[in-house]
C-alpha cells in the first residue's frame with residue numbers, strides 16, 4: 001500500500017474511482033500534507049510510465065487487416081438453412097479400398113515460412129481449426145462413413161465432394177461441419193487419431209489465391225505453432241488439411257488424401 | 263436479424279478496429295510473445311464474432327471483448343503448459359531501441375529503453391491476473407467496474423489486485439531507478455515529472 005496518513009485511499013483517488021465527496025476530502029488533505037502529496041505524485045508518475053511504455057506497442061498492420069477481414073466475413077454469413085446438429089445413423093457404404101491405397105508420394109511439399117505467407121487460406125483455416133478445438137464446438141453432423149458425409153453435404157455445397165478414404169493414416173472420420181469462409185461454403189471434415197485431430201477443408205478454388213509454388217510443386221506445407229496446414233489444388237477445388245500434433249503426421253495424411261482423391 | 267447486422271454489427275466492427283491495438287498489447291503482455299499475441303487477438307475476434315448474437319443489446323462490447331481475450335490467453339497458456347514452455351522473446355517487446363546510435367536524441371531514448379526494460383521486468387514478475395488488471399485499468403483506461411466485468415471478479419478484487427501490482431511494480435522500478443541514479447543518470451521521477 002501507498003504510504004498514507006489515515007486511511008485515505010489514494011489509489012482510488014488517482015484512478016478517479018472515489019466519490020466526489022471523498023475526492024474533495026482528499027484534495028483538502030493533500031493541500032496540507034506533504035507525505036500524501038508525494039505519494040500521489042509517485043503514483044501518477046508510475047502510472048504514466050506504465051501507460052507510456054505500454055501504449056507504444058501497436059498491432060502489426062497485417063494483423064489488423066486479417067482481423068477486420070475476418071470480422072467482415074463473419075458478420076455477413078450466407079443465407080442457409082439451419083444446421084441440424086449431431087445427426088447419426090447413416091447407411092453404411094464401403095470405401096475401404098481407397099484407404100488401403102498407400103501410393104508413393106511423388107510431389108515434394110514445399111515448406112513456407114509462416115511469416116512470409118499472406119494467403120488467407122493458410123492462416124484462416126488454422127484459425128478456424130484452432131477455434132473449433134478451443135471452443136469445443138459441436139460438429140454439424142457425425143459420420144463414421146464417407147457416404148454419410150457425402151449425403152449430409154448433398155446440395156449444401158456448390159461443388160461435388162470428392163471421395164476420400166475413411167481412415168487415412170489411421171485417423172478416423174468422426175463427422176464434419178459446413179463453414180463459411182472466403183465468401184464461399186466449405187466442407188470441413190473432422191478426423192481423430194491417436195496423435196491429435198485433423199480437419200480436411202474442401203472448397204471451390206474459384207478466385208481464391210493459393211500459395212505460389214515454385215519449380216512446379218503444387219503442394220505447400222505451412223507450420224504455425226503446433227499446427228500444420230497442407231494446402232493444395234485438386235482440379236477446381238482448393239484443399240487444406242489442418243492438424244495439430246507432429247507436423248510429419250499431417251503431411252503423411254495429406255499425401256494419402258492427395259493420392260486417393262485425385 | 264437485420265437490425266442486428268446493421269447496428270450492432272457495425273458497432274462491433276468499429277469497437278474491434280478501435281480496440282485492436284489495445285487487444286494486441288494486452289495479449290502481448292499476457293502471453294509474452296508477438297506471434298502468440300497475434301493468434302490470440304485473431305481467435306478472440308473470431309470467438310467474439312460468433313458470440314455477438316448472444317450478447318445482450320445493452321451490454322458494452324469493449325469489456326466483453328477483453329474478457330474473451332483474457333479467456334483466450336488463459337486457454338493458450340494452459341495448452342502451452344501441456345505441450346511446451348512459454349517462450350518469451352525480448353525482441354518482441356517494442357520497449358524502445360537498444361541501439362542508441364541509430365536515433366536522433368540518443369540520451370533520451372536510451373533512458374526510455376532502460377525504463378521500458380524495467381517495466382517489462384516488473385510486468386513479467388506479476389501473476390497473470392494482476393498483470394491483466396494493470397493492463398486493463400492503467401494502460402487501456404478501464405474503470406474498476408469495467409475491469410471487474412472483463413475479469414469476472416468483484417470490484418473489490420480489482421482494487422486489491424491493482425494495489426498489489428502497483429506495489430510490486432514500484433519496487434522493481436524504484437530499486438533499479440536508484441541504481442541508475444548512482445550511475446549518474448537522472449531519476450525516474452524527475453525524468454517524467
Ligand SMILES: [Zn+2]
Nearest residue numbers: 005033035036
Ligand atoms: Zn497525509
